[in-house]
Amino acid sequence: MQRSILTRQRLIGIFLVGIVLLCSPALTIFDRATTWHGYPVSFLYLFGVWLLLVVLAALAVEGSDR
Amino acid sequence: MLGPKVIVVCALLYLGLLFAIAYWADRRADRKRSVISSPTVYALSLAVYCTAWTYYGSVGRAAASGIGFLPIYLGPTLIAALWGTLLLKMVRVSKAQRITSIADFIASRYGKSQVLGGIVTVIAVLGVVPYIALQLKAISQSVTIMQSYPLVNDTGVVAAIPILQDTALYVALALAAFTILFGTRHLDASERHEGMVAAIAFESIVKLVAFLSVGVFATFVLHDGFVDVFDKAAAAGVMKTMTVASAGGYGNWFSLTLLAALAVMMLPRQFQVAVVENSDESHLRRAVWMFPLYLLLINIFVIPIALAGQLTFAGTAVDADTFVLTLPIAHGQALLSLLVFIGGLSAATGMVIVETIALSTMVCNDLVMPGLLGRWKRIPPPSDFSQLLLRIRRGAIVVILLLGYLYFRFAGEAYALVSIGLISFAAVAQFAPAMIIGLYWRGGTHAGALAGLLCGFGIWLYTLLLPSFAKSGWLPAGFLEHGPFGIALLRPQELFGLSGLNEITHCLFWSMTFNIGAYLYFSMRRQPNVNEATQATLFVDVLKHERPFGVALWRGKAEVHELSRLAERFLGVERARYAFARFADQREVESVDQLPADAETVHFAETLLAGAIGSASSRVMVASVTAEEALGLDEVLDILDEASQIRAYSRELEQKSQELEAATGELKAANEQLKEIDRVKDDFMSSVTHELRTPLASIRAFSEILQDDPRIELEQRRHFLEIIVSETKRLSRLVNQVLDLAKIESDNADWHTEDVDLGELIREGAESTAQLFAERGARVICEVPAEPCVVTADHDRLMQVLVNLLSNAVKFAPQGGGVVRIILQAHGRNFRVSVIDNGPGIAIPDQRHIFERFRQGSGGTEKPVGTGLGLPISRRIIGHLGGRIWVESRPGKGATFIFELPVNDGA
Numbered sequence: 001m002q003r004s005i006l007t008r009q010r011l012i013g014i015f016l017v018g019i020v021l022l023c024s025p026a027l028t029i030f031d032r033a034t035t036w037h038g039y040p041v042s043f044l045y046l047f048g049v050w051l052l053l054v055v056l057a058a059l060a061v062e063g064s065d066r
Numbered sequence: 067m068l069g070p071k072v073i074v075v076c077a078l079l080y081l082g083l084l085f086a087i088a089y090w091a092d093r094r095a096d097r098k099r100s101v102i103s104s105p106t107v108y109a110l111s112l113a114v115y116c117t118a119w120t121y122y123g124s125v126g127r128a129a130a131s132g133i134g135f136l137p138i139y140l141g142p143t144l145i146a147a148l149w150g151t152l153l154l155k156m157v158r159v160s161k162a163q164r165i166t167s168i169a170d171f172i173a174s175r176y177g178k179s180q181v182l183g184g185i186v187t188v189i190a191v192l193g194v195v196p197y198i199a200l201q202l203k204a205i206s207q208s209v210t211i212m213q214s215y216p217l218v219n220d221t222g223v224v225a226a227i228p229i230l231q232d233t234a235l236y237v238a239l240a241l242a243a244f245t246i247l248f249g250t251r252h253l254d255a256s257e258r259h260e261g262m263v264a265a266i267a268f269e270s271i272v273k274l275v276a277f278l279s280v281g282v283f284a285t286f287v288l289h290d291g292f293v294d295v296f297d298k299a300a301a302a303g304v305m306k307t308m309t310v311a312s313a314g315g316y317g318n319w320f321s322l323t324l325l326a327a328l329a330v331m332m333l334p335r336q337f338q339v340a341v342v343e344n345s346d347e348s349h350l351r352r353a354v355w356m357f358p359l360y361l362l363l364i365n366i367f368v369i370p371i372a373l374a375g376q377l378t379f380a381g382t383a384v385d386a387d388t389f390v391l392t393l394p395i396a397h398g399q400a401l402l403s404l405l406v407f408i409g410g411l412s413a414a415t416g417m418v419i420v421e422t423i424a425l426s427t428m429v430c431n432d433l434v435m436p437g438l439l440g441r442w443k444r445i446p447p448p449s450d451f452s453q454l455l456l457r458i459r460r461g462a463i464v465v466i467l468l469l470g471y472l473y474f475r476f477a478g479e480a481y482a483l484v485s486i487g488l489i490s491f492a493a494v495a496q497f498a499p500a501m502i503i504g505l506y507w508r509g510g511t512h513a514g515a516l517a518g519l520l521c522g523f524g525i526w527l528y529t530l531l532l533p534s535f536a537k538s539g540w541l542p543a544g545f546l547e548h549g550p551f552g553i554a555l556l557r558p559q560e561l562f563g564l565s566g567l568n569e570i571t572h573c574l575f576w577s578m579t580f581n582i583g584a585y586l587y588f589s590m591r592r593q594p595n596v597n598e599a600t601q602a603t604l605f606v607d608v609l610k611h612e613r614p615f616g617v618a619l620w621r622g623k624a625e626v627h628e629l630s631r632l633a634e635r636f637l638g639v640e641r642a643r644y645a646f647a648r649f650a651d652q653r654e655v656e657s658v659d660q661l662p663a664d665a666e667t668v669h670f671a672e673t674l675l676a677g678a679i680g681s682a683s684s685r686v687m688v689a690s691v692t693a694e695e696a697l698g699l700d701e702v703l704d705i706l707d708e709a710s711q712i713r714a715y716s717r718e719l720e721q722k723s724q725e726l727e728a729a730t731g732e733l734k735a736a737n738e739q740l741k742e743i744d745r746v747k748d749d750f751m752s753s754v755t756h757e758l759r760t761p762l763a764s765i766r767a768f769s770e771i772l773q774d775d776p777r778i779e780l781e782q783r784r785h786f787l788e789i790i791v792s793e794t795k796r797l798s799r800l801v802n803q804v805l806d807l808a809k810i811e812s813d814n815a816d817w818h819t820e821d822v823d824l825g826e827l828i829r830e831g832a833e834s835t836a837q838l839f840a841e842r843g844a845r846v847i848c849e850v851p852a853e854p855c856v857v858t859a860d861h862d863r864l865m866q867v868l869v870n871l872l873s874n875a876v877k878f879a880p881q882g883g884g885v886v887r888i889i890l891q892a893h894g895r896n897f898r899v900s901v902i903d904n905g906p907g908i909a910i911p912d913q914r915h916i917f918e919r920f921r922q923g924s925g926g927t928e929k930p931v932g933t934g935l936g937l938p939i940s941r942r943i944i945g946h947l948g949g950r951i952w953v954e955s956r957p958g959k960g961a962t963f964i965f966e967l968p969v970n971d972g973a
Contacts, residue, residue: 011147015144015148027316028311038292043133050140057355060354062352
C-alpha cells in the first residue's frame with residue numbers, strides 16, 4: 001500500500017515536470033526556428049521531453065516492484 | 067494487381083479477421099482463459115484514441131502548420147501520469163457501483179439522477195456521432211483512392227459514388243453487425259466485452275505497424291533519414307517553421323494540450339476501454355507509460371511523411387490528408403499501399419466499434435429506459451423485457467451507425483465534418499468539471515452539475531457548432547460576422563468582445579469558465595441532500611475503503627423474491643438466478659430463499675440491475691418493489707462519518723489492546739509474585755509445623771514412657787524429665803520467635819528507638835553470653851574503640867541480634883579452642899560490627915540462603931540446636947534500623963557475620 005502511494009506521488013511529480021517542460025514559458029527557451037545537426041530544435045526538444053516522460057513513468061511504475 | 071474488387075475483398079477479409087479474433091477471445095473468456103487480461107493488451111486497447119483522424123489527419127495538419135498537431139498527443143501523455151490516482155478512482159468507483167458509461171458515472175455521482183444521465187447522453191451523441199461520420203468518410207475516401215491504383219486520385223471526390231456502391235456503407239453495416247455480435251451478447255454490461263477488446267488491441271497493433279511502415283518508407287527509402295528530409299524540404303521551400311510560436315502560438319498550444327488531456331479521459335470510447343473494460347486495476351500501471359509511448363511512436367514519422375508528401379506532390383492538387391496513402395501509391399508500392407489502407411481501416415473501425423458500444427449503452431440506459439419506466443407507471447410493463455432491452459441496444463447501435471453514415475453523406479466535404487475532431491473534443495470536455503471535481507470535492511450537487519453541463523454545452527453549441535454549420539453554408543453566415551440581431555458583443559466566435567483567440571481556444575475558455583462557474587455557484591447555494599452526500603462520499607473516498615460500504619445506507623422493507631423477480635425481468639431468468647445463487651453463496655446461506663431481505667441484499671440487487679439498465683433507472687426500479695424508509699441527511703452523514711472513522715477507530719482499538727496487553731502482563735507478574743509469596747508462606751507453615759512436631763514428638767514419647775512404666779529408676783526418670791523440659795523450652799522459644807518474626811514482618815512490632823552506644827552494647831552482649839562461652843570453653847575478644855559509637859536503634863532488638871550472632875558463633879566454635887572476636891569500627895558513614903569465629907565456616911552455596919527461614923548452617927559437628935529463625939529475624943531488625951547484615955566466610959577458615967548501622971552524629 002505504502003509502495004503504491006509512493007508510486008502515485010512520483011507520477012504526480014512527473015506530471016509537474018511535464019507541465020513545466022511542455023506547457024510553461026520554459027517551452028519558449030527551446031522554441032527556436034534553428035536546426036541542430038540538421039534537426040529543427042523544437043522537434044528534437046518536444047520528442048526528447050516526450051521520451052523522457054515515458055521513461056520516467058516507466059521507471060516509476062515498473063521499477064517499484066523491485 | 068490491385069483492382070477495385072481486390073480492395074473491397076481485402077477490406078471485408080480484414081473485417082472477417084476482426085470477427086474471428088473477437089470470437090476466439092470471447093470463447094476463451096467463456097472458458098475462463100482470458101486473452102485480454104494483460105496490462106499490455108489494456109494499454110493497446112487505450113490506443114483506440116488514435117483514429118483515422120490521427121492516421122490520416124495528423125499528416126495534413128503537419129503539412130499545414132508544422133508541429134501544431136502535437137498537443138493532441140502531448141495532452142494525453144501528461145494526463146497519463148495522473149492516471150495512478152484519477153483513473154484509478156474512476157475504475158474503482160465504476161466497479162463498486164457497476165457503472166457502465168460516462169453518463170451513468172455523472173448521473174451516479176450526483177445522486178443517481180436520470181436527468182443528468184440524459185443530458186450527458188445527448189451531449190455525447192451530438193458531439194460524437196459526427197466524429198463517427200468522419201471515420202466512415204475516411205474509410206470511403208481511402209477505398210476510392212485505392213481503387214484508382216496505380217493512379218493517384220487527386221480529386222478527393224467521394225460523394226459522387228452512388229450510395230449503394232459506397233464501400234463505407236457496407237463497412238458501416240459490417241461494423242454494426244460486429245458491434246451487435248460482440249457488444250450485446252448479454253445484458254449485464256459490466257461483464258466486459260472481451261472479444262471486442264481483443265479486436266481493438268489487435269487493430270492498435272495493425273495501425274501502428276502500418277503507420278511506422280509508411281514512415282520508414284518515406285524517411286529511409288525515399289530519403290536518407292530525418293535530416294535528409296528536412297534538408298530537401300528546406301531546399302524546396304516546403305519546410306514549415308517548426309516552432310510552437312508559428313504553429314498557432316503558445317496560448318493555442320496550451321489550450322489544445324488541455325483539451326486533449328480532458329478528451330482522453332472524457333470521450334465515451336476512452337471511458338469504455340479504460341474504465342468499463344478494465345479487468346484488473348493493476349493494468350493501469352503499464353498503461354501509464356505504454357500508452358504515451360504508443361502515441362510517441364505513431365507521431366514520430368508524421369512530419370517526415372508530411373514533408374516527403376509535399377516534395378513528391380509539389381504542384382499537384384493532392385490533399386495532404388491523404389499523403390499517408392498516396393505516397394506509397396505514387397511510388398508504385400502496391401503491398402505497402404494495401405498495408406496502409408488496412409491500417410487506416412483499423413484506425414477507423416476501432417473507433418467506430420467502441421464509440422458505438424459506448425453510445426448505445428448510454429442511449430439505452432439513460433434516454434430510452436427512463437422514458438419506458440415513465441410509461442410503465444401508467445401501463446403495466448411486460449413480464450420479461452431482457453430481450454426488449456437487448457433489442458433497444460441493438461437498435462441504438464444500428465441507428466447511431468446509420469446516423470453517422472448519413473451525416474457523412476450529407477456533409478461531404480463540409481467544414482462541419484472536416485473540423486469535427488477538435489469540436490468533438492470540446493463537446494466531451496464539458497463533462498470534465500462534473501467528473502473530475504466531483505471525484506475530489508464532496509460539495510458538488512445535482513443542481514451544480516446540471517447547470518455546469520448546460521452552460522458549457524450551450525456555449526459549445528453557440529461558439530463552435532453553429533459557426534461550423536454557418537461555415538458549411540447551412541446557416542446564414544451573417545450572424546457570425548455581425549452577431550445575432552446585429553449585436554456585435556454576441557458574435558459567436560468573439561463572444562463578449564474576446565478576440566484574438568482561435569475558435570477552439572475561444573470556445574474552451576468561455577465554455578469552461580461558464581461550466582465551472584455555474585457548477586461551483588449552484589453547488590454552493592445549498593448543502594448536498596441525502597442522495598448527493600451519500601454518492602459524494604462513495605466517490606470521493608473510494609480509495610480509502612477496500613470494499614464499498616454503500617450497503618449500510620438503506621433502510622426499509624423488501625422481499626427477496628420481489629427483488630429476484632425484478633432482476634429476472636431485466637436480465638433474463640437464467641442470468642438473474644445465477645447471480646442471486648452466487649450472492650447467496652457469498653453470504654453463506656443455503657439457498658436464495660434464505661437470503662435475508664436486508665440492506666446488503668437490496669444493494670446487491672440494485673447494482674446488479676445498474677449494470678444492465680444504468681444506476682438511475684435501477685434505483686427507480688428497486689424502489690418500486692421495496693419500501694424504503696427515508697434516511698435523514700444527518701443520519702446518512704453520521705453513517706458515512708462512522709465509515710470513514712473506522713480506520714481511526716481501529717487504530718485506537720489497536721492502541722487499547724496494546725495497553726490491555728501491558729496491563730495483563732503486569733497482572734500476570736503480580737499474580738506470579740502472589741503465588742510465590744503463597745508458596746513461601748506454605749513452605750514456612752510446613753517448616754514451622756515440622757519444627758514444632760520434632761520436639762513435641764520427643765516430649766510425648768518420654769511422657770508416655772514415664773506414664774506407662776512407674777518402675778523407672780529415679781536417675782532415668784530425671785534424665786527423661788530434663789529432655790522434656792529442654793524440648794519444651796525449645797518449643798516455646800520457637801513459638802516466640804515465629805511470633806516475633808511475624809510481628810516484625812507485618813510491621814506490628816513495637817520499636818523503642820533511642821541513642822545506643824554500640825561499644826557498651828557489645829560489652830553487655832559479651833557479658834550476657836559469658837556463661838554460654840564458658841560452657842563451650844570458648845573465649846570472646848572485644849575490640850571496641852574508646853570513644854562512644856552512637857546509633858539510633860531499639861536497644862533490646864539490637865541486643866537480640868548481637869546475642870544471636872554470638873550464640874551462633876559459639877555454637878559452631880570448636881569445642882575447647884573456640885575464639886570469637888567482636889570488632890567495632892567506623893566505616894564511612896556507618897559503624898561496622900563484625901563477629902568472627904574460628905569454626906568450620908559456611909559453604910559458599912549456603913551463604914546465600916543462610917538468612918532465609920529454617921536454613922540452618924550444616925557445618926557443625928553436632929546437630930545444631932537453633933530454631934533456624936535467628937538470622938532471618940536479625941536481618942529484619944537490622945533492615946528496619948536502616949542498616950544491612952551479611953556473612954563472609956571461607957570453608958575451614960571460620961565465618962564473619964557483619965552488620966552496619968548508620969552513624970548518629972547528633973542530628
